[in-house]
Amino acid sequence: MKTTRSTNRRNFLLAAGLGGAGVAGALVAGGRKSAAKAGLADAASQPSGYHASEHILKYYKTAKV
């Protein structure tokens, strides 16, 4: 009975305290940088070959006359 089990799982998580909007706000604020720090990305969005990295863009900016 897939539906019953799914409901059980959902109820279990909600009963555990997950789902509170107030907590989520603080957590999101804390975790906002995680994607950038952890370095995860869609494989499809990976640039191939040469691309301007943050380091390169910073160099360009400092090299301006």
Next chain:
Amino acid sequence: MSAVATPVAMRRAAAPEDSARADFYALLARLCADAPDRALLAALSAAAPLPADGDPALGEAWRNLVDASSVMDPDAAREEYEALFCGMGKAAVSIYSGFYSGAPSIDHPRVRLQADLASFGLARRGEITEPEDHFAGLFEVMRVLAAGGAGREPAALADQKRFFHSHLDASARKFFAALGTSPKANYYRNVAALGVAVVALESTSFQLD
């Protein structure tokens, strides 16, 4: 004049409990990726407690992390992070899952991890030098699988469960146990306790489906 129907891509919103799971994973990923900075410590110290009738271990771990964040100095947090996970030579606590999963010379877990990430259309960003089995990356994968993001739907529960059991469950438990008992851990003992509680909840919840 004839109306032309334009297909609109609708993204299914994650359920509240899955959004909360994703938020916890995001926080664990962030705290594994780097020491908490002043902004994160401030956000955590201002966070509301979890419901009193929720999971006791999660509630206590969350409360302790919030309390610790309110008195933690960002510079001290950075020193602690570096003493735990960086250091010269062998780190006090390894932050790579391969360390805890045995990592045999053939069928290395990182190879299986790369294949599993590819099956989800995910990969390490090009400029990142850390291997895929860094816990920050693993928690970040779970965040994306649980709640989706950037145009991506949440993954099927069976896929979340498979990834969790294959790459996180056992190794994360060992990692947080090592972190929680390390003599160099202070603030991060609270992070370890939160991690233990989150992983335990996840493990139990996946058994219900």
